[in-house]
Amino acid sequence: MTSNALSSGTWPRADTCDGGDAVPDLHWTAGPPGTRTYALQLFDPDAPNGGFTHWMLANELADLREPTPRTGVSGRNDFGREGYAGPCPPKGSRHRYIFTVYAVDASLPLRPLYSHADFQKALEPHVLTQATLTATYAR
Numbered sequence: 593m594t595s596n597a598l599s600s601g602t603w604p605r606a607d608t609c610d611g612g613d614a615v616p617d618l619h620w621t622a623g624p625p626g627t628r629t630y631a632l633q634l635f636d637p638d639a640p641n642g643g644f645t646h647w648m649l650a651n652e653l654a655d656l657r658e659p660t661p662r663t664g665v666s667g668r669n670d671f672g673r674e675g676y677a678g679p680c681p682p683k684g685s686r687h688r689y690i691f692t693v694y695a696v697d698a699s700l701p702l703r704p705l706y707s708h709a710d711f712q713k714a715l716e717p718h719v720l721t722q723a724t725l726t727a728t729y730a731r
Contacts, residue, residue: 615676624720626720627696646677647669649667650667668705
């Protein structure tokens with residue numbers, strides 16, 4: 593998984609809660625044979641209470657030629673909202689943010705606003721491979 597916006601390892605302010613909060617460009621190579629869809633997650637392992645989920649997206653098309661628009665089904669992030677919410681650590685701290693893309697052998701039976709637990713349960717038996725990208729952001 594790669595991203596031009598995150599290539600320095602530091603999250604650009606424009607793509608955080610201090611800016612436009614946009615999903616950075618994300619690129620990955622095709623999954624192995626049998627890949628039907630992709631799932632994505634953005635997770636902050638440095639947040640209190642075991643981490644913080646900023647985004648979950650399931651059932652992204654297996655044949656992506658453009659980084660946007662996204663066509664998958666979004667879950668409820670830990671802000672309590674549907675969709676993507678970029679990095680937003682407490683002032684005075686630096687957190688790591690980990691994007692994970694999963695190559696999945698099925699379309700996952702998830703409805704909009706699914707929980708993190710539902711995402712993990714649906715995803716677990718269907719992951720063929722995965723890749724991560726980590727970047728930091730400080731306020």
